[in-house]
Amino acid sequence: MRLSRAFLPTLKETPAEAQIASHRLMLRAGMVRQTSAGIYAWLPLGLRVLRKIENIVREEQGRAGAQEILMPTIQPAELWQRSGRYDDYGKEMLRLRDRHDREMLFGPTNEEMVTDLFSSFAKSYRDLPRNLFHIQWKFRDEVRPRFGVMRGREFLMKDGYSFDLSPEAARHSYRQMFVAYLRTFARMGLKAIPMRADTGPIGGDLSHEFIILAETGESQVYLHRELLDFDPLAESPDYAGDLTPQVEFWTRRYAATEELHDEAAWNAVPEADRVAARGIEVGHIFYFGTKYSASMGFQVAGPDGSPVTPEMGSYGIGVSRLVAAAIEANHDEAGIKWPDAIAPFKLAILNLKPGDAACDALCEQLYAALPDDAVYDDRGERAGAKFADADLLGYPWQAVIGPRGAAAGRVELKRRATGERQELSLDDALAKLRG
Numbered sequence: 001m002r003l004s005r006a007f008l009p010t011l012k013e014t015p016a017e018a019q020i021a022s023h024r025l026m027l028r029a030g031m032v033r034q035t036s037a038g039i040y041a042w043l044p045l046g047l048r049v050l051r052k053i054e055n056i057v058r059e060e061q062g063r064a065g066a067q068e069i070l071m072p073t074i075q076p077a078e079l080w081q082r083s084g085r086y087d088d089y090g091k092e093m094l095r096l097r098d099r100h101d102r103e104m105l106f107g108p109t110n111e112e113m114v115t116d117l118f119s120s121f122a123k124s125y126r127d128l129p130r131n132l133f134h135i136q137w138k139f140r141d142e143v144r145p146r147f148g149v150m151r152g153r154e155f156l157m158k159d160g161y162s163f164d165l166s167p168e169a170a171r172h173s174y175r176q177m178f179v180a181y182l183r184t185f186a187r188m189g190l191k192a193i194p195m196r197a198d199t200g201p202i203g204g205d206l207s208h209e210f211i212i213l214a215e216t217g218e219s220q221v222y223l224h225r226e227l228l229d230f231d232p233l234a235e236s237p238d239y240a241g242d243l244t245p246q247v248e249f250w251t252r253r254y255a256a257t258e259e260l261h262d263e264a265a266w267n268a269v270p271e272a273d274r275v276a277a278r279g280i281e282v283g284h285i286f287y288f289g290t291k292y293s294a295s296m297g298f299q300v301a302g303p304d305g306s307p308v309t310p311e312m313g314s315y316g317i318g319v320s321r322l323v324a325a326a327i328e329a330n331h332d333e334a335g336i337k338w339p340d341a342i343a344p345f346k347l348a349i350l351n352l353k354p355g356d357a358a359c360d361a362l363c364e365q366l367y368a369a370l371p372d373d374a375v376y377d378d379r380g381e382r383a384g385a386k387f388a389d390a391d392l393l394g395y396p397w398q399a400v401i402g403p404r405g406a407a408a409g410r411v412e413l414k415r416r417a418t419g420e421r422q423e424l425s426l427d428d429a430l431a432k433l434r435g
């Protein structure tokens, strides 16, 4: 992308309405724009990050055996009347009427719809287990939308649903998602710690929230320090095998949100290992048994012909919230420091003197080598403005090309995260960027 032609409306001033760094930086970097309270348009740079996050989620869901579908945003009220949640959900649900005066709603979640959908096809024990997910916009009329896309009213969520024949099989599905979530967040360059959590209005008896530590997080959390040192990508899981050891490894050490905090267990953690911090919930998984299958009359014929009510779990990831959470966890005074895997572009090419033949030629060569993953700052701006924008927008690498270096065929490569700089030939710079 050539910046001279890009739609990248950065702001010089700090927007007054933004209280936390990620919100400020997303507005300043021209990633999103609020169109109503808690509702955002995604601009090109923000959308690229959103899509990268979405794709990592999609790949890891697929690896764990879940299949993607796409359910609509608008749902009939009748589904929610069947489960009994239509009245309980209260004012957070956006209720609508169509021209025939039928009651509809903008989905805040999809347990009812997926149960209805799947139950119309699954008739036999052979149709189970299955795990279905979609990545779709949700609407929740939050009392206090705030912090930008961190707590929006319209937001993008991955929600998945598992259907099993027995509680033990359902616990296996739960463990598959537990492990898939660890990998998903780690691949984004984020440390998300699984913590015992309350099952809340979804109900059920087993639940974990995945939490990224950040000072501005809305949850108070307590955890064993060692959990911050483990690498979920160290081994690749066998999803068909027994995942109990992996889950036990992560749940053996203390980690809980405020709602389930247990003072006695906490005091048993050596003092030097206790971390009390704020955190951002980026994922939440539940095993809730037959709550929806029973209320919605979903049964399959078991192996001996007698009816079985499937056991279910649901698994959410805050895809749009993750964009903000990643920034909360990765920024400094100058701007964003994107983890490589979710950066909107890998490289910014800063031409310090457009019009200088050597600068232009070297920049074009570098840009041609990475056409899809580089932004080329070819604007007629001062060098200082280009440095500031590249730091603000947080591309993992900057290639700084000025007249003196260009004449010698050299590129200055800067790593945004560490500030480290190196002067390299074009080939060495490319090798480093591709490596």
Ligand code: ATP
Binding pocket: 109, 140, 142, 149, 150, 151, 152, 153, 155, 157, 281, 282, 283, 284, 316, 317, 318, 319, 320, 321
């Ligand atoms: P929270 O406790 O933050 O209100 P929740 O428990 O209501 O979230 P879930 O129903 O578990 O959320 O939804 C799954 C995921 O969707 C959450 O883990 C979170 O990352 C994300 N999410 C929930 N509400 C919002 C929101 N208003 N804006 C952005 N993301 C959200």
Ligand code: MG
Binding pocket: 209, 281, 284
């Ligand atoms: Mg939750």
